Amino acid sequence: MRLWRAVLLMNLALAFGVMLGYLAWGRQLVRLEQELSAARRQAAVSRTWTLRGIVRAVLPKANVIILTHEDIPGYMAAMTMGFPVNDPKLFEGLDIGEAVRFTLTGVPPDLRITAIARESNP
Numbered sequence: 813m814r815l816w817r818a819v820l821l822m823n824l825a826l827a828f829g830v831m832l833g834y835l836a837w838g839r840q841l842v843r844l845e846q847e848l849s850a851a852r853r854q855a856a857v858s859r860t861w862t863l864r865g866i867v868r869a870v871l872p873k874a875n876v877i878i879l880t881h882e883d884i885p886g887y888m889a890a891m892t893m894g895f896p897v898n899d900p901k902l903f904e905g906l907d908i909g910e911a912v913r914f915t916l917t918g919v920p921p922d923l924r925i926t927a928i929a930r931e932s933n934p
Contacts, residue, residue, distance in 0.1 A: 860917045861885070864931060867910045868892055872903050877925060879914070887920055898926045905930075 865881035871894070878894040895916065897903065902925060906912070915927040 856919060858917065858919050859887075860915060860926075861887075862913065862915045864911065864913055867906050867908055867912055869894075869908065870903055870906050872900065875900065877903070877906070877928070879912070881914075884916070895923060895925045897928075898924050902928050 861884050863881050863884060865879035867877065868880055869878040871878070874894075875897055876894040877897055878892065880892040881890060883890050895914075898917075906928070911931040912928050913931045914925050914929075916923045917926045918924050
């Protein structure tokens with residue numbers, strides 16, 4: 813008689829624990845969904861960054877400049893990559909290895925260089 817009571821109490825305790833865990837997980841899931849939707853709304857906004865970089869290649873036929881750039885705050889770490897150029901006139905006068913200041917505009921990950929200028933040496 814006592815054994816079935818012990819088994820019953822253990823099963824009830826286990827069911828109660830599983831139920832509490834499920835409720836806690838559900839609350840966390842709702843919070844994660846809210847954070848994800850907020851991040852998606854923020855990512856859909858057109859943004860502009862002005863950065864420094866070094867020209868690694870100029871590809872006028874592909875309408876791309878490959879740069880080693882500094883960190884893009886709130887988006888990506890420093891790296892070497894190519895960016896499409898808004899206006900082909902921006903290619904004029906750029907040399908490989910030259911330090912530049914450039915402006916990226918767009919909705920990530922679709923960013924374009926809208927302005928680029930040689931950086932003066934101190």
